[in-house]
Structures are given as structure tokens and as C-alpha cells.
Amino acid sequence: MAKVKTQYVCQNCGYISPRYLGRCPNCNEWNTLVEETVAPKAASLSAPSLRRNGIHDNKPEPIDKVAFHRENRFKTSMEELNRVLGGGVVPGSLILIGGDPGIGKSTLMLQVSGQLSKAGKILYVSGEESASQIKMRATRLGVNGDQLYVYPETDMDVIKSTISELKPDAVVIDSVQTMQIPELQSATGSVAQIREVTADLMNIAKGQGITVFVVGHVTKGGAIAGPKILEHMVDTVLYFEGDLHHSYRILRTVKKSFWVD
Template identity: 65%
Template structure:
């Protein structure tokens, strides 16, 4: 009997090596290579040319391809619909990742109950909990439905047989790291297992037009565990973020073949599960002190939604040789760049000052339009002079100190006016071609020095 061939696969990046290595040469991680048995490919598999639907593929003229659009399925969570691009696309494969205990299973359990109430057949496959555990949580969340099936199983062959017999419209897999493909000999949760399981789930989704939601674990670095091909294979990748010590959760889209990748959904976790936050700007600003220094409000744009967020800065003389630069929810390199512009163009001596900045509320901001608010917050803390509580700031700061135009200024100004702000500083080049609202003063600024003079004058 021939000896089975083995190879070593990195569980972090999927690198393949014929022999064991202590450190992966591709990603640099230690002790991540695991021995796996090579799978012999049959001639039939090599010659397979069938599509996912079982039809033999053939070349087609682009005019002959049917593009009949399938309507999306709306859930009762408008925040989830927004992030998905307007609702659930039938036959799509959606991956949801997040830290342990953040609420991934709770979100999908609530969505499953809502879909079953709307007469959609849902199969919830759990590899981590028993049926009684899921039922207890469902009772606490008031989740029920006639066509809602719970199936605690990890074997993919049994899961496929159950799907063929029940014929559900939606399948929830919680989680992909606990599922096992029978034809793969490696351990559950390995790179080979995750790749094989995801391929089977993709075939189920595309071949039978079943929407599949997959829960994925994340590493301590905050990225999805398993090979990167997992994210390439699915249609949509969602990250469920938040602080376990706070009640607010943020659902963010990082890949979406059917919508924008910049959308943001905000939920609040309570004893009855996750509830939508219809106006997140009020939450991010509700605890803002009236006369605080080092505070500035920016109108940031997340996808199609404008959100008002308070940016806080604390500037103090350093007691060490090198000044510290710490940022939470903001890009640290962006903060360092803006501080350099302030020192060169606005005559603020910041090289001997420690700087601590954060975006209040746990939201992460990463767009050029927040530059002006960051600069105002830093200058306010450095001069120990507060801004007006009814002022907002929007604009990109250039290296020469100019304030550059930003996108969709009308929506940003309208959101600030809706929340009661009386004045907003915007790039002067953004003022042409539209009429500002009557209940807010829109001030156009050209340089950073001009903006600081108005904001702190």
C-alpha cells in the first residue's frame, strides 16, 4: 500500500510547504504549519466543466445571457438592509465576522425569526450550541416562527442532505470553523476544512438559489480566522464591531458585490436583543460637555449616511524625550500629518507636546473630510480655548495649509442643520452650485489659519 503523501499548511495564511517549518516564510507567524494529507484528485474532477447549477458550461454571447433581476428580501432591521445594499439578495453567500460575544449569533437569530414570520423557510445550523440552548435564547429574544428549523450539526454531508429535504430559502451556518467536510482529512477549523466547507456552501447558494449566512471567528488581531480565500469566495463580508463594555454595536460592510462597501449600521444591545439606532448622531453627541476645550464636531459620511461625531483632543507638555501620538478611532498617521501642518502653517509649537485623540462613541473615522475637525480640536486643546457648542467642521487639510473641497457637502450641511447646529465651516470651493439651508450659517474657509481664527476667535 502506497504511503499517503502529506504537506504542511499554515493555518494563518494558507502557505503550503513540503516539510515542517517553525516559522511560516509567507506571513512570519510561528508554529502555524500543520501537517495535512494531500487529497488525490480523480480524472473526473480534473475534467469537470459543469457550472454550480450542474449545467455543462459553454461560451455564450453577452447579449444571450439572461439578466433577469431577482427582488431583494427586506428584513425588519432597516440598518441591516442598508448595509447589505437594500436587502438580502437571494442566492448570495454572506460572511459575518466579529469578536466573541459581540452579538453575531443574536443578530442572525433575530433575522431568522423575522424571516420565518414573513413566511420564509429558515434553517439555522449550529455547530457550537445544542438545540435547547438556541431555543432558550430564542425565547428570551421573543423569536419564533412556523418555518424556523434548528439543526445542531457539524457534518457537511448531513447538512446538505437536510437542505435537500427541507428546501429552505435561508440557511444560517454558525460557525464555519466548526463545520467538517468528510472528504478532507485535516482537523476541524484548519485551512483545508474551511476552504472545502466554504466551497460547498457557495455551491449550495448558487446552485439552489439559497441565501447562506456564515458566521466567522476572528483572530486576536481582529481579522477573520482562516485563509484569505474565504473572503474572496463569498459575496458579502460584514464585520460586527463594538466594545463589550458598551451597548452599541456597529455593523460595517467591507466587501459587497451587490452594494456599497462604505455603509454602516448601528445597533444597541439590551436584554431583548439588538435594536436599531435610527439617529446615531444624537447618541454620539449626547454626552458632549458644553464648554469643553479640545472638542470639535465633524459631519462624517459613512456610505450614504451622514453622521455627526465628536472628535476630542488632549494636548499636554511631554515629560519624555519624544512626544507621544495616540489616536483611538482615527488614523495615527493622519493625526501626525495634521499636527505637522499646524506647526508649520499655523505657528503652533507641538513638537514637545503629547497628543491624545479619539472619536467619541467608538466609531472609526477614515475619510479626508475629518481633517479640519481634527485640526480645530488640537488647536482648541493647545490654546485651552473652547469652540462654540453649535459649530461643526468639514474639510480636508492640504500640506500647504489649504482647505480642500469634499464630496456631498449638501447632505453634510443638512444633517448638521437637522440636529440644531447654527454654524458650519466648509471649504470655500464647496459653496458654488447649491443653496445652503436657511437655519444654519455656512462659512467658507480657504486656509487652515483662517479656519482657526473663526473657530477659536
């Protein structure tokens, strides 16, 4: 029987250590290293085998011959949101929206979903609220439409299957910290889970051309919870900020990797 291997991963920055350390040597935070089981790597096919099966059959080509098509953006009635996204929502983009718990990220995304559902099919996946709770908030906000689908689920395998069947134009994941991949031994919300969940969402966005909004909470220090690589994997990082005791909120862009119209 193969020996089970473990490693210690910092829940703040993603640093990996073969043994437990009280203080992370990378970010200098205390008591952030958590033990995780290392899953054995599955046997992979060789490059020739992949090409014979029609997988990874892309070939290098001169940049002058690469076909370029400017995507039509989805416009919302929120001009401020369109502005921080460079002129609208880009199809096939992966957008991370971070903010403190209770700041209004779910409310904002439900409003955006309602507006986008007028132009296409939207799947709102929630790991924090039931369908009736989402419906209650949607009624208060005046959000409706038969093209907006509400789906309370946290299992990424089930979510991916549902996306393949429903074929939505956009997906909202609320929030990434509640999603999990059953095959991983790590706890929900751990660095390993967030990293792999985001990788799956990126494959959905780029492989199927589906716009994916990912809601993420922030830590006490103001950084988005999870590994820093989470922010590097997405196309755009938006921060939703404001005082809980005032009505005004600020939505600012931290990272934007697509063109501005």
C-alpha cells in the same frame, strides 16, 4: 500501497510548504504551520463525457443575449442591516459575518432568521449550541415561527442532505469553524476544512438559489479566522464590532459584490 503524502499549511494565511517551518514565509507568523494529509485526487471525467451526461452543458454566448433578472430582495426590520447589504438580502448570495467571540453574531443571526422566516423557510444550523440553548435565546429575543428550523449539526454531508430535503430559502451556518467534511483528514477548523466547507456552501447558494449566512470568528489580530481565500469566496463580508462592556455594536461592510438598489 500508495505512500501517504503530507504537507504543512499555515493556519493564518493558508500558505503551503512541503516541510515544516517555524515561521511562515508568507505572513511571518510563528508556529502556524500544521501538518495535513494530502487526499488523492479522484479520477475525473473528460469534458465530452460530462456533456453527454448533461453536466457542464453551458456554452459561451454574447453578453447582449444573456438573460438578466433583477432579484427581489428580502427586507428585514433592521434598516442598518438592509443598508450594509445594499438594500436587503439577495437570494442565492453567500454572506460572511465575522466578529469577536461573544460580540453577538449568533444573537444577530437568530434575530435575522426570525424576521426572514416570515417570508420563507429558514434553516439555522449550529455547531456550537444545542437546540435547547438556541430555543432559550430565541425565547429571550421573542423569536418564534413554524418556518424557522433549528438544526444542531457539524457534519457537512448530513447538512447538505438535510438542505436538499427541507429546501429552505435561507441557511445560517454558525459557525464555519465548527463544520467539518468527514472525508478530509484535517482537524475541524483547519484551513483545509474551512476552505472545502465554504466551497460546499457556495455551491449550495449558487446552485440552488439559497441565501447562506456564514458566521466566522476573528483572530487576535482582527482578521477572520481561516485562510484569506474564505473572504474572497463569499459575496459579502460583514464585520460585527463593538465594546463588550457597551450596548452599541457596529456592523460594517468590508466586501460587497452585488448591486445596490
